[in-house]
Structures are given as C-alpha cells and as structure tokens.
Amino acid sequence: MPNSDLLPSLLFKINENQLALEAAILELSNWVEQRGAAEVADNVRGALDTIDKNEEFIKLTLAVLMSPD
Helix, strand or coil: CCCHHHHHHHHHHHHHHHHHHHHHHHHHHHHHHCCCCCHHHHHHHHHHHHHHHHHHHHHHHHHHHHHCC
C-alpha cells in the first residue's frame, strides 16, 4: 500500500481521537462547573467550540479523501 493511501486513514483516526478528547474535556468542564468554577467551565467550552465549528469541514474532507477515485 503506498504511503499516500495511508493519509486519509491516518487523518480519520486523528479526527476520532480529537472527538474523543473533546467529549472527555466536556465531561471535565461539567464536573468543574458543578464544583463552583462556572467561569473556568465556560472558558473550556469556548475553546471546544473550535472543534465543533471545524467538525463538519473535517468530515466532508475526509469523505472526499477516502472515496475511490
């Protein structure tokens, strides 16, 4: 398998990891908020918004990269 064929699969796995980290960090921000640090939790959620904003583009791009020619 040529290295260029591995790139879409690699990017897909990296994206999966990113989404898993997002979910874990969101859980932690909820935990922090429940303990009275609402401002910190809001800051974390604000940073996670970037992942949400880019998710659709990443999914579409990966679909194109992984489609047969």
